Amino acid sequence: MIKDPFAYSAQHKLRFASPRGELTDEDLFDLPLTSTRGISLDSISTTVLEEQAAAPRKSLVIKETTTNVAADVKVAIIEYVVAYKQELASAKEGLKAKQARIAKVEEALLAKDEKALTKASRKELEAELAELKS
Numbered sequence: 001m002i003k004d005p006f007a008y009s010a011q012h013k014l015r016f017a018s019p020r021g022e023l024t025d026e027d028l029f030d031l032p033l034t035s036t037r038g039i040s041l042d043s044i045s046t047t048v049l050e051e052q053a054a055a056p057r058k059s060l061v062i063k064e065t066t067t068n069v070a071a072d073v074k075v076a077i078i079e080y081v082v083a084y085k086q087e088l089a090s091a092k093e094g095l096k097a098k099q100a101r102i103a104k105v106e107e108a109l110l111a112k113d114e115k116a117l118t119k120a121s122r123k124e125l126e127a128e129l130a131e132l133k134s
Contacts, residue, residue, distance in 0.1 A: 002069065005076040014070055016044050016078075017051075028081045033089075041082050048074045 002008045006025060015022035018039045023031075034042045052071035117125070 002073055002076070005073045005080070008069075008073050009077060012070065012073075014074060014077075016074060017047055018044055025077050025081075028078065029084075033082065033085055041078060041085070045075075045078045045082070048078055 008014070009025050015024060016028065017023075020039060023044070028041065028044065031044065032040050034040050048071065052068070052075055055068050055071060120128075
């Protein structure tokens, strides 16, 4: 297998077939993982996997044909882009969960502060108010 699929793709000017025309590797990063309308990484991967299966290896002695190598590289690139986009989505979800937890903890702290204020005596509250105003 090729060490750097992106370098191979650039050197051989590989393109990915789509209903909108030929796409480059860079274009793949702009596509959603799935889509009910339009193109997605899922629909592109289906086409590339069909391309890969259409040129099966016929010999264990003779190296793979250029068509197989190109299809294998395309599959590797799509796998990379899919993994990258899934990692981004996961990180985004983790950040949302963390932000939600921070908001809940801040609310709990405010509630504790409110409770502490209501338990304080009148003299303590007046003393704090006088200190704050000075």
